[in-house]
Amino acid sequence: MSWSPFKPEVMADPATGHQHLLQSCPVHHCAEFEPPFFTLSRYEDVEAALRDYRTFSSHYGQGPRFTEPQGLLSDPPQHTRYRTILQQAFTPRAMTVLEPQVIALTGRLVDALASGPAQFDLHDAFAFPLPVTIIADMLGVPAEDLETFKHWSDVQVAAMGAADPSIYAEDQQAFFSYLQSRLKKRREALAAQADVPDDLLTLIAREVEDVDDAQSMLQQLLVGGNETTTSLITNAVWRLLQHPEQWQALIEEPDLADAAIEESLRFDPPVLGLYRNTTREVTLHGTTIPKGAKVLINYAAANRDGSVFDAPDQFDIRRPRKRHMSFGLGIHMCLGAPMARMEATIALRALAEQIPQLSLVSDGERIAPFFLWGRKTLPLLRLSTHSSYSSYSS
Numbered sequence: 001m002s003w004s005p006f007k008p009e010v011m012a013d014p015a016t017g018h019q020h021l022l023q024s025c026p027v028h029h030c031a032e033f034e035p036p037f038f039t040l041s042r043y044e045d046v047e048a049a050l051r052d053y054r055t056f057s058s059h060y061g062q063g064p065r066f067t068e069p070q071g072l073l074s075d076p077p078q079h080t081r082y083r084t085i086l087q088q089a090f091t092p093r094a095m096t097v098l099e100p101q102v103i104a105l106t107g108r109l110v111d112a113l114a115s116g117p118a119q120f121d122l123h124d125a126f127a128f129p130l131p132v133t134i135i136a137d138m139l140g141v142p143a144e145d146l147e148t149f150k151h152w153s154d155v156q157v158a159a160m161g162a163a164d165p166s167i168y169a170e171d172q173q174a175f176f177s178y179l180q181s182r183l184k185k186r187r188e189a190l191a192a193q194a195d196v197p198d199d200l201l202t203l204i205a206r207e208v209e210d211v212d213d214a215q216s217m218l219q220q221l222l223v224g225g226n227e228t229t230t231s232l233i234t235n236a237v238w239r240l241l242q243h244p245e246q247w248q249a250l251i252e253e254p255d256l257a258d259a260a261i262e263e264s265l266r267f268d269p270p271v272l273g274l275y276r277n278t279t280r281e282v283t284l285h286g287t288t289i290p291k292g293a294k295v296l297i298n299y300a301a302a303n304r305d306g307s308v309f310d311a312p313d314q315f316d317i318r319r320p321r322k323r324h325m326s327f328g329l330g331i332h333m334c335l336g337a338p339m340a341r342m343e344a345t346i347a348l349r350a351l352a353e354q355i356p357q358l359s360l361v362s363d364g365e366r367i368a369p370f371f372l373w374g375r376k377t378l379p380l381l382r383l384s385t386h387s388s389y390s391s392y393s394s
Ligand code: HEM
Pocket: 050, 062, 072, 073, 083, 135, 220, 221, 224, 225, 226, 228, 229, 232, 269, 270, 271, 274, 326, 327, 328, 329, 330, 331, 332, 333, 334, 335, 336, 337, 339, 340
């Protein structure tokens, strides 16, 4: 069987072919993309590669094309320096401070769904506005720029996976100019010792001197902080409604929300895989990967590895918890994982508690980039409503 992430059946269901990769083709070579790339799929190989950043480097980026090192898309010592700066914004204490804001916004969004039309799109009305509003606020982006921001964020990701990224050049330039101008204004305010908000933009403006690195970090936070969490929420609800007995279990026991989010992350990772660049020749399972090659680290396949997860192709929110690869691992492990988990768990719990009578109108539509997995539309039908969400948030 020949596998490629670009095949229509794999785009429609990325799990197609995972067992083939895991069992028969643990080092896959894909010549359909420029540059061609290798794919590692087994849990132990994915884990080893992510931990060995000297061999599997991020110096030339984590996307399918070679890029210049920028911000966190780099190796130590640059990566360590910038990661240490950003970590201040994602401490457990910072998450505790953020939580009431997430609960309040979720409450407003669910209340609107409960009193709005019976048919609605979960992506547009809920899964998109929740994380984008939170991250935009952390980055000091005014509410009126949100829609434009979302567009630019989509463009960034689309350009990474596109056959011809130049079609996005104009939009990308507009996005860069926007970020540069906000950064410049904040730097000027800091220099003038004016009152500035205590947000991520201030942190980066104050601590990151290089303009390109600062911009790359803002960009990564914006894209990382919205598209992926949106996908997590739509994927989790979609999969649970396909398994009504598990959705029912969640309604009866809302404390299952965090287990449901973990199983959704394992089963439907919003980031299917990211790339590394080999710094030396590597021979694995009889295949030699040359120095200087792009290697797709297939988190999604590793999450279906039967040597780690029992019945890996079954969606089961009650399965014993084991570490999945959906946030990566090692020095680049997702910085926003606690925030994504918190937002998605609050979101899922609120839906199950306040509008439990939900059903799928259709499976909606997949987002475009081949290495991401989420839904840009998910039409749902609400059959009846429960008591106000405020009883949950109080
Ligand atoms: C469900 C939601 C999310 C998923 C699935 C996800 C996934 C990932 C993955 C796979 C990586 C790369 C790991 C590696 O290379 O080993 C990553 C890195 C990163 N993520 Fe997330 N992410 C999510 C949410 C967020 C959020 C909410 C933020 C911030 C607000 C964020 C910020 C970052 C940053 C800054 C990095 C780079 C870390 C580094 O290179 O040191 N992510 N994320």
